[in-house]
Amino acid sequence: MHIGLRIFFGFFLIVGLAAFLTLRVFVQEVKPGVRQSMEATLADTAHVLALLAADDMQQGHIANGAFARRLAGLAQEPVNATISGVRKESVDYRVTVTDVRGIVSFDSAGTDVGADYSRWNDVYRTLRGQYGARSTRTDPADEDSTVMYVAAPIRTDATEGGRTLGVLTVSKPNATMAPFIARSREKILLHGLLLMGCAFGIGLACTLWLVHGLRKLQRYARAVAAGQRAEMPLRGAGELAELGRAVETMRLRLEDKQYVEHYIHTLTHEMKSPLAAIGGAAELLQEEVPPADRRRFAANIQGQTRRLELMIGKLLTLAAVEQKQQIEASEPVALLPLLAQLVEESEPRARQRNVTLQLRTVPPDEAAPVVEGEPFLLRQALANLIENAIDFSPAHGTVDIAVVGEPGAAGAAIVRIDDDGPGIPDYALPRLFERFYSLPRPDGRDKSTGLGLCFVREVAALHRGHVTVANRAGGGACATLSLPAARR
Missing domain, CATH: 3.30.450.20 (PAS domain)
Structure with missing residues (x-):
């Protein structure tokens, strides 16, 4: 029952x-x-x-x-x-x-x-x-x-x-x-029936209140078990709220322990290659080598060191986002001005690769949508998507950035970023958002840290949105970030 x-x-x-x-x-x-x-x-x-x-x-x-x-x-x-x-x-x-x-x-x-x-x-x-x-x-x-x-x-x-x-x-x-x-009997029976009715109503109200609290805890526990972000639903000083806080404390301690273990494992695994390269170059530099080789080995050490620094920095940023259960300071963020600023900042990098950046709204005369969120995190997420599009675009290619607003009270603000690159291999599509998974760049440059798309996914989930990356029908890839539009 x-x-x-x-x-x-x-x-x-x-x-x-x-x-x-x-x-x-x-x-x-x-x-x-x-x-x-x-x-x-x-x-x-x-x-x-x-x-x-x-x-x-x-x-x-x-x-x-x-x-x-x-x-x-x-x-x-x-x-x-x-x-x-x-x-x-x-x-x-x-x-x-x-x-x-x-x-x-x-x-x-x-x-x-x-x-x-x-x-x-x-x-x-x-x-x-x-x-x-x-x-x-x-x-x-x-x-x-x-x-x-x-x-x-x-x-x-x-x-x-x-x-x-x-x-x-x-x-x-x-x-x-x-x-x-x-x-007298009729009056007593009448008041007795009223008493029973009141008892029925009070019992039903108390039961609904208690079951409502238990169901909140149940949904919270299921969300946590599924790895979803979930906020403790009960507040106050009642027994159910105290039980919820105890469950949340237990969850946080278990998650912290598992999180640290997982990160130590993945970080040490990813650091093996750069450290091996640095160690090998350092051993060769201890011997008498030609000046050209010395410069090449030193450059290799510097490059791998920068890679380690970049990996650790992005990993710390990703860890900070993953540990958040909700946005602490939310404010309206206009997407078009934010993207315009990012396009301006990315212009030197795009020009270096002969890539054209194009920003537009769909339809053209439509007002750009506004979302509720944390400007810094949204900026970092969009910057990662633009950076990926530039890296995978060929010379003289175009990165098209479109801002789309869906109509309606529950509409969404969508940012779509298209590139003219080679697209994504079928085997890589299911793994794009895995931590440390990265594809080689078309021009033979080194892989990235493999943390950018994972970071974008966490930021989207934190804002109750989602991100997808897929191949375009005419070639290239399309990254789509969808966020709930702010109420006006």
Whole structure:
């Protein structure tokens, strides 16, 4: 299962289970809580009515006295009230009075006068000085037919000894509280569903945030494993950012170690030939040789020494570019003025080889594109391409430098440099951008360091562009540097 789903289901399971158990407890407590409140109200009512009935009970006319007359029409008393959204239209109380033997002397419903209630819990316990209450079904098969009975003693005045004259019981069907219980349950369930929905949303948001961070780290790790330039995507003080920094630190240390090992290997390999030539010439100079040979050997030493210096300098420059993960100081760079300056600087070298340099924009009247980047690195990269084109151009040849701007918001700025040279052998095309790989010059001059095109490729990648070198259909080679155009 995907890690995001695991995190989400784990979070939602914990929160959902906690919410479910909490809701269940609430729902289970609603009904008992309402009935307990009703019982407390019935107890208060019973004691108040017991005080009011004491005089008629003591005088022996509880069945037809003022108290009985007032309560006789209790069930028919109209009520016009809306309580918590529930409509109430009648009094639900029933009042019964029993004597000290437990015989019913008065019944507001008029049905049980003369009945023996002495064994009912409310009457039985109250006559013995205890709290008397019970809940009894009117229909044994119907759980919702229960009626709650709460009793209070009817006593004489304290000055007369406070004797118990009887018991007054107030009863009320539990079914009358069902609408309130149902309404409370609905509210609890509604808020519970809202809670679950909020938990779902929070869990989803947290999961997406966490998975988004993990996917950034995953893409970063894959890019690093593929040898691509990649910037650490996470910032801040969170655990994911800390993990990302740890991965980046490990990567840098491993890359530094591998980079140094690789460079030492390649540098020592490439330095063998110049050092061997210098060593051989130095040994011959220790012997008596003709002046012409001495001058030739000394020139060889100087030439190989310059080659070593040039190789080391370019290698250090390439190493600096390869170690960069991003451009530190980016600014708009107009390509046409930069190329015009490079053409002017390369003119003496081109004239020495009878090569013509030609700079143009495509189409001719089109404004030259601008790119975002580091001017020094772009200058060095373009200078390498122009230098290569001059070196491989024959006498009286032309190096054509064209600046092309692609239209659109996501357009590219393209520099295309064509020469009239012999072109690139098929076997060399896949290796042109390898470090230290170089082809012999057409006029028999020494090979270059083989680091120029590698440097151009690194600069292009650093600017989110790319470089290609291919043969032209009519002869010669074409180098193309493509960079993202700056937004205007």
